[in-house]
Amino acid sequence: MLATKRSLPKYLLALGAAIAGLGGTAAAEEVQRWGVNFPPPVSTTAQEIYDIHMFTMGIATVLLVIIFAVVIYSLIVHRKSRGFKPDQQFHETWFGRWSWVFVPIMVLGVDLTIAGAAQRTLERVWVVPQDQPLVDVKVIGHQWYWEFVYLDHDVTIESRYTSPEEAGIHYLRDVDNRLVLPTNQRVRFLHTSSDVIHAFWVPELAVKKDAIPGYITETWVNIQQEGVFRGQCAELCGTWHARMPIVVEAVSQEEFDGWIEEQQEIRMAALAEAAEEREWDKDDLMARGQSLYNSRCAACHQEDGSGMPPAFPAIKGSPVATGPISEHIGIILNGVPGTAMAAWNSLNDLEIAALVTYQRNAWGNDTGDVVQPAEVKAER
Amino acid sequence: MTTATVAHDDHAHHGPPSGIKRWLFSTNHKDIGTMYLVFALIMLFLGGASAMVIRAELFMPGLQLVQPDLYNNLLTNHALIMIFGAVMPAAAGLANWMIPLMIGAPDMALPRMNNLSFWILPAAALMLILSFIVPFFPGGGSQINTGWTLYPPLSLQVGMSMDFLIFALHLLGISSVLASINIIVTIFNMRAPGLRMMQLPIFVWAWLVTAFLLVLVVPVLAAGITMLLFDRHFGTSFFIAAGGGDPVLFQHIFWFFGHPEVYILILPSLGVLASILPTFSRKPLFGHHSLIGAMIAIAALGMIVWAHHQYTVGMSLAAVQYFMLMTILISIPVGLIIFNYMMTMWRGAMTFETPMLFTVAIILMFSFGGLTGVMLAVVPADMQYHDSMFVVAHFHYVLLPGAVWGLFAGVFYWLPKWTGHMYDERLAKTFFWVHVVSFNITFFPQHFLGLAGMPRRIADYNIMFTEFNMISSVGAFFFGLSHLLFLYIIIKTVRGGEKAKARAWEHAEGLEWEVDSPPAHHTWTTPPKIKTA
Amino acid sequence: MAGRPNYPAELRRKNVRLALGVALIVVFMAITAIPFWKGLVALATGG
Incomplete structure (x- = not known):
């Protein structure tokens, strides 16, 4: 059932191209590659949405053809140069007198057809079915990355844009950590945001919902097909709006369970490491700090610490990174209200210690400070 | 309606004062109309230049x-300049020029307020341009990166340029509210004796409806952006969730203004088309009364469908069902208008001068934009279209044919009346074809981009979207350049050309064609005699 | 300024009265915007 009707418009387009003499299959492949319609739907609701889209588009196309036909016929026939005598009484015939009644009735008929068909799909898409267990994923939009919390499994994934070198042809549609989801299982997304409004959009799943601070909005999918599906943030969220990709990896239930277990182990290991009561040496902190900085901070403050003033101040040579350590830690923990600088208190003490150490010693900030996790803990 | 014959100071009959005073202190509807149109043309080029950089x-x-x-x-400035700087002032320019001529009034009802509503505009435009350039100066804060919708919390992060923008919008709003009040009073009180409301040309009716829409929705925008200003500077939290406010409330307020705004533009x-079609079809307008009814219906429906711009904010099922149905129902009055215009052409004896070419193109392209609008109204499908390039393509197909081309058509149609010269028909037709063809090359591929998954308002995109973007950009460059030809045609017509008769077009009907081309500085000081139809 | 038509006093009064009437709508819409839309939004979103 799935994806049986999806190729129709592409087929027609390809057919047109073939008639134009571009060669059949080559043209079909070309059209497929260019993408002129929705990507193949992979969830139950996406298929319904695809069908209602094709239905409405079909009606719109028929109406458009009628309008074009009438206008073009008139343009050809009813012109002065052909000696056509204008019909001065046309607006006073029965047709002219009553068209204001029957035209709206006809349009109303079309409208109700569309609205009626959409109604059935809308109810299924809009209301999250509660009769079966759901996998709940909390989707949190940040400037500029996504955070996915698997509420039933205590697993959190942060998903960030990767550089053109790493992403290759998937540039801006590729992330470091994918959103892994099980197939043939209802998944509910609960969207919210920590700063400004973002929108979660994966075209193959046909979900799009705003992530709004203070709100929790919901959508649901039941993915029918394993694979990797790519989307991105759809609501203008500031400077790096284009760099908020979403990559869904749909896997079987067994694979999903294995992946969850793996993530839990990674998390426990990180926690254990951060809780160790030991002195960390500078080189270790610098190395950890650099990789954290480049993934978390560099989008705004740049890899060389120069920032993008005035929106994003430089860290290189800044009074914060060369001033008192406690203020520096405070800004990272609490953010700066009224700006894009978020509170990073979800990072553990070791991570923040590494970040602060790195920022205070990199790019000629040579303060020589080495900050230990215990100092961060004291600031919390 | 007044029966009074209007008296003048004796010296006024010698024509307008000369030099800068003529314009600065003008209370003459024709001079103010001209200023509006020139202002709009300048803004069209500014807004166009930003679009060129975007493409x-x-x-x-x-x-x-x-x-x-x-x-x-x-992209924020492109939208604001085009909407508030180009289209609305151009439409107000047409209103100033044509409404008194069409209803047989000597001038607008409140001539000094008319002067005020124009001269606020340059100040507002200055504020708008400052909001764009202030961030480039030291200490100027960050740039406006919100789009014209100014959604908080993003708009709360922006630096002082957002405050410039808020005040620019306030000034623009004051200007258009004052102009609307003037137009409403003029139409109600200044008609020639015996000219009944239902006899008024459709253009006058369209502006009456528009003026009421402006009066109803602009204050709501003003309230919304004032609340934004308070959130930014005075510690309120209307739109800040952390303070108990609601970011989505701003979207409701904004679109309560924003959706009627679309009809204000269109x-x-x-x-204008209702004036042009009978002239070049050589037969009377089809469905005069139903056009009036349709326009009122559009305005009424247009005010209760705003939330279809925010289907994705998580409204209840009942709310989106309501907004979906109401939005789709707008196709009834719009369809009726298109139908009446098609039937005005039907069984006519058409010729295709430039205003008529634009009119035909509008009927075809605007229908297309309207039909993608019906697709967008369907909530489940909007889950895909929303905030994608499909939306960008849709509203450019609505606003260029629906608003901008109608203004072009009106300019070409009435240019002989205003200047006393016929424009260069060959050049104008060249402009038409380059403009309309490159428009389609620019915006048609954007439908595909949106369906394939390209969001709007992104500066950078995945390589899968390259081809259509390239086509679109190439089209856009031709589209942009074509406006230089438009400018040249206008300058050429103002400076000279074949002398236009009072009735510049063979079959033109309406009071505006009873006065000379160009008209005297004061017209209809004695009201015209209205034939009782 | 020179060239402004000299409308009869009765017409002027009529014009100003109507203009003020329309201005009342403007003020009304601006004032109601804040509380009214807040309530309506609450209705629409069920919040």
Whole structure:
């Protein structure tokens, strides 16, 4: 059932191209590659949405053809140069007198057809079915990355844009950590945001919902097909709006369970490491700090610490990174209200210690400070 | 309605004062109309220039020309300049010029207020331009990266340029509210004796409806952006969730203004077509009364469908069902207007001068934009279309044919009346074809981009979107350049050309064609005699 | 300024009265915007 009707418009387009003499299959492949319609739907609701889209588009196309036909016929026939005598009484015939009644009735008929068909799909898409267990994923939009919390499994994934070198042809549609989801299982997304409004959009799943601070909005999918599906943030969220990709990896239930277990182990290991009561040496902190900085901070403050003033101040040579350590830690923990600088208190003490150490010693900030996790803990 | 004959100071009969005073202190509807139109033309080029940079950046994937913040700043300014700087003032210019001529009034009802409503505009435009350039100065804060919708919390993060923008919008709002009040009073009180409301040309009716829409919705925008200003500077939290506010409330307020705004842009232009079609079809307008009814219906429905711009904010099922049905129902009055215009052409004896060419193109392209609008109204399908390039394509197909081309058609149609010269028909037809063809090359591929998954308002995109973006950008450059030809045609017509008769077009009907081309500085000082139909 | 038509006093009064009437709508819409839309939004979103 799935994806049986999806190729129709592409087929027609390809057919047109073939008639134009571009060669059949080559043209079909070309059209497929260019993408002129929705990507193949992979969830139950996406298929319904695809069908209602094709239905409405079909009606719109028929109406458009009628309008074009009438206008073009008139343009050809009813012109002065052909000696056509204008019909001065046309607006006073029965047709002219009553068209204001029957035209709206006809349009109303079309409208109700569309609205009626959409109604059935809308109810299924809009209301999250509660009769079966759901996998709940909390989707949190940040400037500029996504955070996915698997509420039933205590697993959190942060998903960030990767550089053109790493992403290759998937540039801006590729992330470091994918959103892994099980197939043939209802998944509910609960969207919210920590700063400004973002929108979660994966075209193959046909979900799009705003992530709004203070709100929790919901959508649901039941993915029918394993694979990797790519989307991105759809609501203008500031400077790096284009760099908020979403990559869904749909896997079987067994694979999903294995992946969850793996993530839990990674998390426990990180926690254990951060809780160790030991002195960390500078080189270790610098190395950890650099990789954290480049993934978390560099989008705004740049890899060389120069920032993008005035929106994003430089860290290189800044009074914060060369001033008192406690203020520096405070800004990272609490953010700066009224700006894009978020509170990073979800990072553990070791991570923040590494970040602060790195920022205070990199790019000629040579303060020589080495900050230990215990100092961060004291600031919390 | 007044029966009074209007007296003048004796010296007024010698024509307008000379020099800068003529314009600065003008209370003459024709001079103010001209100023509106010239202002709109300047803004059209400013807004167009920003669109050119946007399309140049989108020509290829990667960030080549502008950084993302500048890109966002440009797209914000493109929208605001085009809507508030180009289309609305141009429509107000047509209203100033034509409404008194069409209803047989000597001038607008409140001539000094008319002067005020124009002269607020340059100040507002200055504020708007400052909001764009202030961030480039030291200490100027960050650039406006919100788009014209100014959604908080993003708009709360922006630096002082947002305050410039808020005040610019306030000034623009004051200007258009004052102009609307003037137009409403003029139409109600200043008609020639015996000219009944239902006899008024559709253009006048369209502007009456538009003026009421403006009066109803602009204050709501003003309230919304004032609340934004308070959130930014005075510690309130209307829109800040952390303070118990609601970010979505701003969207409701904004679109309560924003959706009727679309009809504010479109209705005057659709009204222009009702003047042009009978002239070049050589037969009377089809469905005069139903056009009036349709326009009122559009205005009424247009005010209760705003939330279809925010289907994705998580409204209840009942709410989206309501907004979906109401939005789809707008196709009834719009369809009726298109139908009446098609039937005006039907069984006529058409010739195709430039205003008529634009009119035919509008009927075809606007229908297309309207039908993608019906697709967008369908909530489940909107889950895909929303905030994608499909939306960008849709509203450019609505606003260019529906608003801008109607203004072009009106300019070409009435230019002989205003200047006393016929424009160069050959050049104008060249402009038409380059403009309309390159328009379609620019915006048609954007439908595909949106369906394939490209969001709007991104400065950089994945390589899968390259081809259509390239086509679109190439089209856009031709589209942009074509306006230089438009400018040249206008200058050429103002400076000279074949002398236009009072009735510049063979079959033109209406009071505006009873006065000379160009008309005397004061017209209809004695009201015309209205034939009782 | 020179060239402004000299409308009869009765017409002027009529014009100003109507203009003020329309201005009342403007003020009304601006004032109601804040509380009214807040309530309506609450209705629409069920919040």
